[in-house]
Amino acid sequence: MTRKIFLLSFDDGTIWDRPFVELLNKYHIPCTFNLNSGLEDFVWEFEGKPVIRQRLADTVEQYRGHEVASHTLTHPWLNSLTPPALRREVEKDCAVIKEIFGLKEIGFGVPFTACGEREIHLIRKYVRYIRLSEYADSFALPADPYHIPIHGLYNDPDIREKIARFGENDLPASLFVMAGHSYELEMLNHWEYMEELLGYIQGLGFETRTTMDFVREFYP
Ligand SMILES: [Zn+2]
Numbered sequence: 424m425t426r427k428i429f430l431l432s433f434d435d436g437t438i439w440d441r442p443f444v445e446l447l448n449k450y451h452i453p454c455t456f457n458l459n460s461g462l463e464d465f466v467w468e469f470e471g472k473p474v475i476r477q478r479l480a481d482t483v484e485q486y487r488g489h490e491v492a493s494h495t496l497t498h499p500w501l502n503s504l505t506p507p508a509l510r511r512e513v514e515k516d517c518a519v520i521k522e523i524f525g526l527k528e529i530g531f532g533v534p535f536t537a538c539g540e541r542e543i544h545l546i547r548k549y550v551r552y553i554r555l556s557e558y559a560d561s562f563a564l565p566a567d568p569y570h571i572p573i574h575g576l577y578n579d580p581d582i583r584e585k586i587a588r589f590g591e592n593d594l595p596a597s598l599f600v601m602a603g604h605s606y607e608l609e610m611l612n613h614w615e616y617m618e619e620l621l622g623y624i625q626g627l628g629f630e631t632r633t634t635m636d637f638v639r640e641f642y643p
Pocket residue numbers: 434435494498533534535
């Protein structure tokens with residue numbers, strides 16, 4: 424029997440995570456939400472509309488059944504930081520999120536891109552795993568939990584074809600990580616599209632997991 428593990432990893436923790444969680448729950452698909460605890464009041468614009476974040480202390484119930492992970496305190500470009508600044512961004516965010524959500528260990532989703540070996544080396548002592556922003560070149564499991572790639576963004580034009588190819592791969596164990604941001608669902612009017620995509624994914628019978636559940640099983 425082959426194992427096909429399918430993960431969702433969504434970043435930034437905006438107010439549209441709430442309706443997205445409701446949609447995910449309808450399809451019984453878990454997701455990992457990567458959150459910035461230092462940006463609760465920060466509003467930016469996407470497609471000319473304000474993107475609004477949530478107060479994390481108000482979201483504990485909302486994310487139940489899913490995973491929350493660190494995405495740094497303030498979403499910097501990691502390769503622009505000195506080691507002490509990078510440590511602070513990760514250590515503080517992890518501590519705050521663990522405290523709010525009552526977690527013993529925590530994962531990490533890289534903000535933007537540009538997370539090289541220097542950054543991985545500094546981050547890994549605070550976290551159980553690191554999800555990078557680079558695309559994988561295969562569905563093979565990563566060599567260790569600090570190099571988890573992504574395989575597609577939910578709105579990549581060829582996402583269905585990629586997922587179909589994943590479904591046909593014959594590795595003994597394989598991984599597909601689909602990433603995105605819930606504010607895109609709202610701003611780009613993708614709610615119906617996403618619902619169809621979730622139904623498609625569910626219909627293929629993959630093992631849908633949180634990233635932490637995947638890591639605990641395959642990298643004990
Ligand atoms: Zn982000």
